[in-house]
Amino acid sequence: MVLYCRDMTERHAREQALQAIAYADPMTGLPNRAAVLRSLQDALTDPADAPGTLLMIELDGLAAVRANAGREAVTASVAEVGRRLRATVRGEDVVARMGGGAFAILAYGTDAEADRLADRCLAVVEQPIVTTAGLVELTSSIGIVPIEQGCGVEAVLERSDLAVHAAHEAGKGYARRYDASLGDAAARRDLLRHDLQGARARGELYLLFQPIVSLRERRVTGVEADLRWRHATLGEIPAAEFVPLAERAGLIGELVRWSLEEAATVASRLPAGRPRCGSARRCRPAT
Known part of the structure; x- marks a missing residue:
């Protein structure tokens, strides 16, 4: 009978040290x-x-x-x-x-x-x-x-x-x-982030124009254009929800350019002004 023995103390210590490094x-x-x-x-x-x-x-x-x-x-x-x-x-x-x-x-x-x-x-x-x-x-x-x-x-x-x-x-x-609601919200964000990339080409984006009225002058002094998104399946998406997604996805520049071009096109077609009151002599056009 031949017995062959080997001291594994040092090798075991090295393995323990390597394991400690790997998991620390x-x-x-x-x-x-x-x-x-x-x-x-x-x-x-x-x-x-x-x-x-x-x-x-x-x-x-x-x-x-x-x-x-x-x-x-x-x-x-x-x-x-x-x-x-x-x-x-x-x-x-x-x-x-x-x-x-x-x-x-x-x-x-x-x-x-x-x-x-x-x-x-x-x-x-x-x-x-x-x-x-x-x-x-x-x-x-x-x-x-x-x-x-x-x-x-x-x-x-x-x-x-x-x-x-x-x-x-x-x-x-x-x-x-x-x-579970957090998972549903994450799924909605992923869907909106994906669909936002082609929303402009599909004609889902539009501008909502609202008049700015001066109560002191009693006339419309301007027009405000708000960006809106009508999703094909989810319906109206608030700007507060999809604009941050556009910023994180790098699409905000494209949306801003399209909004400015669309607003400028509509503004160029607006009339120059309207009378302030019923008398033509006393009225002046609004800017």
Whole structure:
């Protein structure tokens, strides 16, 4: 009998070190995106006794910090926020940095406990951060997504993006829980963004002209042209809804040019003026 033995202690230690590097964020020392995705997959396939919730946190104000105080202040701020979040959650909860100014927390407990945790996270982020460049003040937006069995990792991340987007729209320092209506709103935005590209060619855009009346002079002093969109299936779309979509899609310049050309064409056909009163001798044309 021949026995061949090899000491694997050093190799095992190197593998553990490489694994720690692969699943750790060097800036904060927290788990990174790959680590939290692995934990999220485990929570979906092997549920715990308590319900799980994913909190997606996005910091607001880092761009201003970088412009005013430099990258070192950004690094110090992100590291401090990570430390505060880790101190805010329970020991079994997972806090990870997703990259940039985004963090994720995989927590376990009831919906009410998750909401209270989100409020605490908002509060600790808003506390001033002391850096070598001075005080830094940040805010955050949080999306709250329940971990449901049968839902994949990508679906959970998509829901968290929708919830964070809704929190951003609500204002700074808000948390929003995902529900089905957010998905319906996202689907509507995607449809409008897609259909807006050919709306002008299909003749769906038009201008609504409204008179501007001077009560003191008792006459029409001008005309206001408002851009409108009559969608083929959704009907009238308010400008407040589709103009921001056009700005993000890079279509706003085309819409502005078409609106100016159309308004100028209509204005050139308007009469020069009308009498102000019934007497031709006392009246003068309006401009």
